[in-house]
Amino acid sequence: MEGFSEEQTLSLVAQIQDWQHVRSQTESSVFSYPVGVSCFPTALPRAKFQQALEIQEIYNRLYCSVAEDEQWIHDAIRDIISVEPLAAALWSIYEAAKETGHIQKISVGIFRSDYMLHLNEGAEPQSPNAVFETSLKQVEMNTFSCSGGSHANKVGDMHRYLARTGIYNVNDASLDIASLPVNKNIESLASCLALAHTTYGGPRSQEARQTAVLMIVQPNNFNTADERPIEYALWNREDPVPTYRLEFGPDILEHTWLTENRELLFQPPWLASKTPVEISVVYLRAGYEAEEYNHVGWEARLQLENSVAIKCPSLLAHITTFKKVQQALAAPGALEKFLSGSDAAKIRETFVPVYPLDESEQGLFARKLACDPEKSLNYILKPSLEGGGHNVYGTEIPDYLASIPQERWYSYILMERIQPPIQTNILMGPAALDSGQTVSELGILGCCLWQSQSDQTSEHRCKMLHNSVGGWTFKTKFAEVDEMSVVKGYGHFDTPRLMDP
Numbered sequence: 001m002e003g004f005s006e007e008q009t010l011s012l013v014a015q016i017q018d019w020q021h022v023r024s025q026t027e028s029s030v031f032s033y034p035v036g037v038s039c040f041p042t043a044l045p046r047a048k049f050q051q052a053l054e055i056q057e058i059y060n061r062l063y064c065s066v067a068e069d070e071q072w073i074h075d076a077i078r079d080i081i082s083v084e085p086l087a088a089a090l091w092s093i094y095e096a097a098k099e100t101g102h103i104q105k106i107s108v109g110i111f112r113s114d115y116m117l118h119l120n121e122g123a124e125p126q127s128p129n130a131v132f133e134t135s136l137k138q139v140e141m142n143t144f145s146c147s148g149g150s151h152a153n154k155v156g157d158m159h160r161y162l163a164r165t166g167i168y169n170v171n172d173a174s175l176d177i178a179s180l181p182v183n184k185n186i187e188s189l190a191s192c193l194a195l196a197h198t199t200y201g202g203p204r205s206q207e208a209r210q211t212a213v214l215m216i217v218q219p220n221n222f223n224t225a226d227e228r229p230i231e232y233a234l235w236n237r238e239d240p241v242p243t244y245r246l247e248f249g250p251d252i253l254e255h256t257w258l259t260e261n262r263e264l265l266f267q268p269p270w271l272a273s274k275t276p277v278e279i280s281v282v283y284l285r286a287g288y289e290a291e292e293y294n295h296v297g298w299e300a301r302l303q304l305e306n307s308v309a310i311k312c313p314s315l316l317a318h319i320t321t322f323k324k325v326q327q328a329l330a331a332p333g334a335l336e337k338f339l340s341g342s343d344a345a346k347i348r349e350t351f352v353p354v355y356p357l358d359e360s361e362q363g364l365f366a367r368k369l370a371c372d373p374e375k376s377l378n379y380i381l382k383p384s385l386e387g388g389g390h391n392v393y394g395t396e397i398p399d400y401l402a403s404i405p406q407e408r409w410y411s412y413i414l415m416e417r418i419q420p421p422i423q424t425n426i427l428m429g430p431a432a433l434d435s436g437q438t439v440s441e442l443g444i445l446g447c448c449l450w451q452s453q454s455d456q457t458s459e460h461r462c463k464m465l466h467n468s469v470g471g472w473t474f475k476t477k478f479a480e481v482d483e484m485s486v487v488k489g490y491g492h493f494d495t496p497r498l499m500d501p
Helices: 007-015 046-067 070-081 085-100 150-166 185-200 226-233 250-255 294-304 315-319 322-329 340-349 361-370 396-404 404-412
Strands: 021-026 029-033 044-045 106-119 136-144 210-215 243-247 257-258 262-264 277-284 309-311 354-355 379-385 412-417 423-428 431-454 462-478 496-499
Touching: 007 150, 007 423, 021 210, 044 046, 044 423, 046 070, 046 106, 046 315, 046 322, 046 340, 046 431, 046 462, 070 085, 070 315, 070 322, 070 404, 070 423, 085 294, 085 315, 106 185, 106 462, 136 322, 150 185, 150 462, 185 226, 185 277, 185 309, 185 340, 185 431, 185 462, 210 226, 210 262, 226 243, 226 431, 243 250, 243 396, 250 257, 250 294, 257 294, 322 412, 354 361, 361 379, 361 396, 361 412, 361 423, 379 396, 404 412, 412 462, 423 462
Parallel strands: 044 496, 106 309, 210 243, 210 277, 277 309
Antiparallel strands: 021 029, 106 136, 106 431, 257 262, 262 277, 354 412, 379 412, 423 431, 431 462
C-alpha cells in the first residue's frame, strides 16, 4: 500500500498469519488452513454502517412475521416446490410436522442481512470519494445457519490490535482505532441462544437431568473455527449453558428420541453418565443442502421439528431464506402486509429491482432481460440455494437458461447487479498474498426471539420477545471476482474503517 515500507509490510503479514485459522478434517486426520483476510481495514461511510445497524431490528421483525404466515410463504415458493429439491424436502417435512400439531410456539432467529454500496448515477467507481457517492443496497437476507460471525469477530479484533501497535502508521499519521468498530458477534449470538434456553425452562421430562442446547453440524465439518467459539461462550457464561454438538443425519436418530410429550432427549455417547439431557434449543448449522435430505436426513429433521425444543430456526423461518421470498417481498405493497408504512419505506430503500422468471407480466419482462446477451450484463441469476456459488452472472445467463428446461426457470430470480465503488487492498488468502482493486460486502447479524400468536386474524402474527443487533461481518474480494465466498477462497474477512465525508 502507498507509503508502506517493505519492513512494515513483512511485519504486518507475519502478524496476520498468526491470526488466521480454519479447521478441516477427514476421517483419519485434522488439519488447519488460514482463513482469507484483508491486510488493511477498508473504508466504509459511517452513515451507511449506522443505517444498516438501525434497520436490522426492522428486518428481524419482518422476517419473524413472514415466518408465521404459512399461506404467504407457500404462495411465494409454490412454483419452486416441484422443481427445486431443497424446497420440496423442507415443505414436505413442514407438512408432515403440521399433521402432528405445532406444539412449540416460540422460535429463535439468528439472521444476517448482507449489503453492498451501490454507486449513485454518474459517480465514478474509482474516484477518491466514490464510497460517499453511494446508497446501501441489500444483496440477500440469510435466516439459516448464518456463518462467519466468529471469524468476523476475530478479524475485527485483529485489525484493532494491529492499529494499536502502530503498524498502520505512515508518515507519522496513525489510523484512528475509534474508526474500527468493536464487534461482539460471539457474545451476542451466545446470549441469544442462552435467552432461548432460559425461556424454555428446566427439564420437563422425569428422565432428564438437565436441559441443554444442541448444535446440529455437518459431518466432516470444515468450519468448526466459526462454530466452536459460540459453543465455548455458552459453556463459559456465569450461569453455564450446556451445549453439545451432533452431526446431521443418522446420529440424530441414533442418539436422540422423543418422549410421549415430545420432549427431545439426547444421550451424549461420549459421556459416562447414562442419564439423558433434555434439549431446550436446537441450533441448526447443517441441513441447507438438498443432498442432506435423503430418507435418514428427512426423518432426522422431522424428529427435531416435532419436538417441543425451541428451533433456531423453525422450518418456515428456514424457508424464508429462499431468494423467492426476497423477490416476493420486493413486490409492490408486500412489505406493508407485515410492517408500518414508515418501516416499510426504510426497508424498501435498500432494495434493488428483483424479478421472478415465471409467466407473469413481470416474469416475462425478466425473461427478455435474461435472454438478451447485452441487457443480461447488468443482472445476476439466483436460485433459492445457500451461498453464491450457484449464481449465474451477466452474459453467462442467456446460455445457461438455454441449457436447462424452462420449467426450472421458475426456481430462479433475476436481480439487478449492484455497482459498488472500487478500492485497493492487500488480501491474504489460503494460497496467496496479492494486492489489487477490491469491493466489499457488509453483513449485519440480528438476534431475535418471538412467540407465535394463536389468533391468526390478528394483524401481527408474532410477539417479539427479544429483538437486537448481534454484530457485523465484513468481507472483501478482488473486483474482477464474482463470488464472495470465503470458504471457497474468493472472499476475505475484513474490518470496516468508518469514514465521514
